[in-house]
Amino acid sequence: MTLKSIIGSLPSYPHHIMNVFSGTNSIQEFKQVFKALIFSKDIVTGDENKTYKALLEKSLNSKNMYTFASGRMGFYTLLKSMNVKKDDEIIIASYTCVVVPNAIIYSGAKPIYCDINKFDFNVDVTKVEALITDKTKAIYAQHTFGQMCDVYALKKIADRYDLPVIEDVALSLGAKDGDNYAGTIGDFGYYSTDRTKMINTSLGGFVSVNNQKYLDNFEKEYESVDFLSTSFTKKIARTFLIDLVMMHPYLYWLGKFTNPVFRKLGIVKYFLDEQKHEKDKITEYPYPARFSSILAIIGISQVKHLEENLAYRREMARYYNSIFEIYSDDYIEDKKNVFLRYSFLIKNRNYWEKRFASKIDLSIWFKTIAVGKNSDFEDIHYTVGQNSKSEFVTEHIFNLPTHHNITPKRIEKLLYELKKSGDIIREEKMEIMEF
Numbered sequence: 001m002t003l004k005s006i007i008g009s010l011p012s013y014p015h016h017i018m019n020v021f022s023g024t025n026s027i028q029e030f031k032q033v034f035k036a037l038i039f040s041k042d043i044v045t046g047d048e049n050k051t052y053k054a055l056l057e058k059s060l061n062s063k064n065m066y067t068f069a070s071g072r073m074g075f076y077t078l079l080k081s082m083n084v085k086k087d088d089e090i091i092i093a094s095y096t097c098v099v100v101p102n103a104i105i106y107s108g109a110k111p112i113y114c115d116i117n118k119f120d121f122n123v124d125v126t127k128v129e130a131l132i133t134d135k136t137k138a139i140y141a142q143h144t145f146g147q148m149c150d151v152y153a154l155k156k157i158a159d160r161y162d163l164p165v166i167e168d169v170a171l172s173l174g175a176k177d178g179d180n181y182a183g184t185i186g187d188f189g190y191y192s193t194d195r196t197k198m199i200n201t202s203l204g205g206f207v208s209v210n211n212q213k214y215l216d217n218f219e220k221e222y223e224s225v226d227f228l229s230t231s232f233t234k235k236i237a238r239t240f241l242i243d244l245v246m247m248h249p250y251l252y253w254l255g256k257f258t259n260p261v262f263r264k265l266g267i268v269k270y271f272l273d274e275q276k277h278e279k280d281k282i283t284e285y286p287y288p289a290r291f292s293s294i295l296a297i298i299g300i301s302q303v304k305h306l307e308e309n310l311a312y313r314r315e316m317a318r319y320y321n322s323i324f325e326i327y328s329d330d331y332i333e334d335k336k337n338v339f340l341r342y343s344f345l346i347k348n349r350n351y352w353e354k355r356f357a358s359k360i361d362l363s364i365w366f367k368t369i370a371v372g373k374n375s376d377f378e379d380i381h382y383t384v385g386q387n388s389k390s391e392f393v394t395e396h397i398f399n400l401p402t403h404h405n406i407t408p409k410r411i412e413k414l415l416y417e418l419k420k421s422g423d424i425i426r427e428e429k430m431e432i433m434e435f
């Protein structure tokens, strides 16, 4: 190790680095969680769970919401409720988070990967039907980076084979087609509220069951889902408090270094099951588990501020788009898109990521076909070379965060430099005719 590399790796001086975390939480939420940690007798099964559920149903226009300790656990539970079993197949996009194929594998089924399009990074709906077999159990509609996929086209295909559509709204909470929120259009929808998402409850997720046909079985399955222990819940709540301080742009230069240490010491906790492709290997917490009431306190506040959160992100997307002109103005204003990230393709990504690094920790999202996993894709039934567009996107994706802690003026010069470089790859939206 050279002296230069040692110096380079030290938190050299306190300065402002913007980061990927949700950036929507308030001091008020900090105080509420802190107070509950000290004084509340029940931080797991308290009444806040009911209030949160009711607020989600009202705010997102769903009749049946069920909260979970994470989105992936909600997805797993709904698969179980559909009686998914060995060798069944679920069609998903080959551009996702590894916890998605993991949940499918835990249920006994097999993920079947469909390629994506290079415009909005969602599944290429023209390729889905060819993947349906007599083992197919569901079609997955993932709304990537805050841009809604064509869930109605997927529904049409699914209806022809009497299959359910499961929407993945982990990255697109608040997106809306007409009066219908993403997640309430398919037979099921599920959402994530971890610290990088549209709203941040430290960890968390919920499921909307939209088709009555599946409701009884889902409720039966949900009955059997445990709560997290009080001690694990305390750790998640404490993580929320620590992250809120240490991941703030003014302290992130230090938080970046303390976070791995805190992880090692068990002071902060996340669900780290990304590398576990067998459910039995998850031993530290129940999988699946329900949401804890101390986190519902944050959820209630976050949902109440959802509209202003979405408005800020749209403003950021407008700003980025005024420079890069990737999308039309109509696309930016369309409520179907909520821009959790402002995403596009570039050449020379490594170079640009390094150039931005002193001002913003981009931690570009989805650099592999199943983020969280960088190799050995056969573990999740994907063969390298299988889906060329997905693999192209993993190499060239560039995305910018849009949350409240982002002040784009600090990176403006670089944004213009990137634009002038000619490194941006422009892709037209594919017009899909009829299904």
Ligand SMILES: Cc1ncc(COP(=O)(O)O)c(C=O)c1O
Pocket: 070, 071, 072, 073, 096, 097, 099, 100, 142, 168, 170, 171, 191, 192, 193, 194, 204, 205
């Ligand atoms: C596309 C996608 N789906 C599902 C999930 C799962 O959400 P959770 O982390 O709450 O389990 C994630 C997590 O980042 C994701 O990116």
